[in-house]
Amino acid sequence: MLTQTGLISLAEVTDLNQLKLELSEVPAIDVGDYIEDLPEERRAIAFRLLNKGKATEVFEYLEPDVREALIGSLNDGQVHQLIEEMSPDDRAELFDELPAGVVRRLIQGLSLAERHATAMILGYPEGTAGRVMTTEYVRLQEGLTVLQALEKIRRLDRDKETIYYAYVTDNNRKLRSVVSLRQLLFSLPDAQIQDIASDRLIRVRTDTPQEEAAQVMMRYDLIAVPVVDSEDRLVGIVTIDDMVDVLEEEATEDIQKIAGVTGGDESSLSPPLQKLRNRLPWLLGIMGLYIGASSSISPFQSTIAKVPVLAVVMPLFSNTGGTVGIQALTVTIRSLGVGEVTPEDTWEILKRELQAGLGTAFSLGGTMVLLSLIWTKPEERWVALVAGVVMSINSLVAVTLGTLLPIGLKRLNLDPALVSGPLVTTMLDTIGFILFLTMITVSLNILGAPV
Known part of the structure; x- marks a missing residue:
């Protein structure tokens, strides 16, 4: 592997003959990193120094935008030779990333055999084995x-x-x-x-x-x-x-979907506009869902006014219940994704999650009682008991939702990762708030303090 120091030393080479020799001795993937780090106007110069075999190999490792820029900077003969030497599956992947007009021009430059092999692969739907296979066997x-x-x-x-x-x-x-x-x-x-x-x-x-x-x-x-x-x-x-x-790709896409990033191809170095495009739709959607959660609290304003400590206790439901749900959700999506389980295992999965969830519910419920006792006045200690019961129930609901929602999507032949973490968190907030505030209101009425 070429270290950062090695990349810096290569960048400082000004003698093209020496640079050509240096690049010939470096693994293709590291040469790709070196070329990507160069200023745009120097990439084509460095790329032309590579011999034919090395150039094809390096080209397959480059990022899509760098490959497209190189195609534009090389002459037609160099481009056609480069594309001809690529393996059919890598060529098909490249064509998926390029504008249609550029693809048509490149396909016309291929030999009949390579054109046929590429067209066959491109003829299969994306996401299938036919689309990622190679005809070189x-x-x-x-x-x-x-x-x-x-x-x-x-x-x-x-x-x-x-x-x-x-x-x-x-x-x-x-x-x-x-x-x-x-x-x-x-x-x-x-x-x-x-x-x-x-x-x-x-x-x-x-x-x-x-x-x-x-x-x-x-x-x-x-x-x-x-x-x-x-x-x-x-x-x-x-x-x-x-x-x-x-x-x-699949793991990245699933992780980003769980976090509410819709593009599935965002990295830390992605352009700001791409980040905004991937994240904003979910954020706006989640705001819409939270309107529902907030609306569920609205009928209980007088209850909260009667027992102000509720405003201190309620955020714990939001944070803790959502985390429990996301834990179950992540494990279930991962197990479905790698084929460890199938929808036919639903009841066995749910049974095990609920068994673990009972321990979680008792632990979190007990902790909720202790914390609530710290914040409540002596005459409001009963609120701590209600908070503990609701936290326990909400934890069990969380593991149930985190397990059944992705399995349900899988049964419908949909991507389980469509159930994002923010979606589950919002659902649990709504359920927890309504249950907690309803029980508090009923308790106040029983205690003779009508709301």
């Missing part, structure tokens, strides 16, 4: 010997994205079995491929959601998984490096 036909298979790999598959697995198909490209490079290397040269290959295949379909494909690879410790169409014909493979990116 090792395919062997039935009937080959081990020696013939190895010769074929040496001659034709040098540039494939991965050669650790070879997929055996019939003449119609229907997937039959898989053989590893290890099996090929340690088998007798005249052994038949079908005798050593495994027909117990793990596969996904082109329309399989990409997060589901990632879960399959994690479960079976695969570095690649074949992708087949509706007729079981092999059309590509999904590799582990792409799945790591998918898992990172």
Whole structure:
């Protein structure tokens, strides 16, 4: 990994020949960081110093806006060569990020085979295995010997994205079995491929959601998984490096949705306008929800006037109940996201959450009683008991909502992360305030102090 000191020293190199030599010895991902940190007018100069193979590799690591700027600064020949050398899946990802007019021009510059491979990937819906697969894989036909298979790999598959697995198909490209490079290397040269290959295949379909494909690879410790169409014909493979990116994307998106950030692609260094665009809609929506929560308090103004200490106690419901709900929500969304549980496990999940929630409810309820005793007058000590009971009930409601809401969305085939933390917090505030103030009002009436 190139350190910050290393980046600074590279930035100070003024001799282009020396810089070219330095860049050739640095990993592609670190060269990408170096180019991104350069002033815009110097990026193209540094990029042109890279040899063809290194340039393609570095280009795939660059941020979308940097790649688009480089395309505009390089001549057509350089751009077409760069795009031609990219792997089909990375090329398709790049085209998703570029303006339609630029994409049309770049596609026209591709060779017929690369154009076909890219168009096929772009033809699958976003978020599916077909959209993130690569068409660069090792395919062997039935009937080959081990020696013939190895010769074929040496001659034709040098540039494939991965050669650790070879997929055996019939003449119609229907997937039959898989053989590893290890099996090929340690088998007798005249052994038949079908005798050593495994027909117990793990596969996904082109329309399989990409997060589901990632879960399959994690479960079976695969570095690649074949992708087949509706007729079981092999059309590509999904590799582990792409799945790591998918898992990172999904985790980032879920975390940001839980926090009420709608874009799903915001980082700490995102432009201010993007931050505003991602956050403001949720903030305005939450304000609308809080109008409901505030309105629920309005009928109890005379109760609060009668017992002013309620204004001190009530914020504890808002903060604590919301936190309990978000804890249950986060764990449930994560478990659904990585495939640990399914909606069929609803009652088992809820049972365990409520069992833990009982301990939480008693602990928080007891703490609420003690804190309320500190703030209330001697003649209002009964308020502490009501506050403790309501805190306990609100805690149990919180874990129930935090568990059932994402599972309910999953049953409807919607993203569980749509249930954001602010939404759950607002719901719990409303429930807690209404329950607390209602019980206080009833208690005042019972005690003969009408409100």
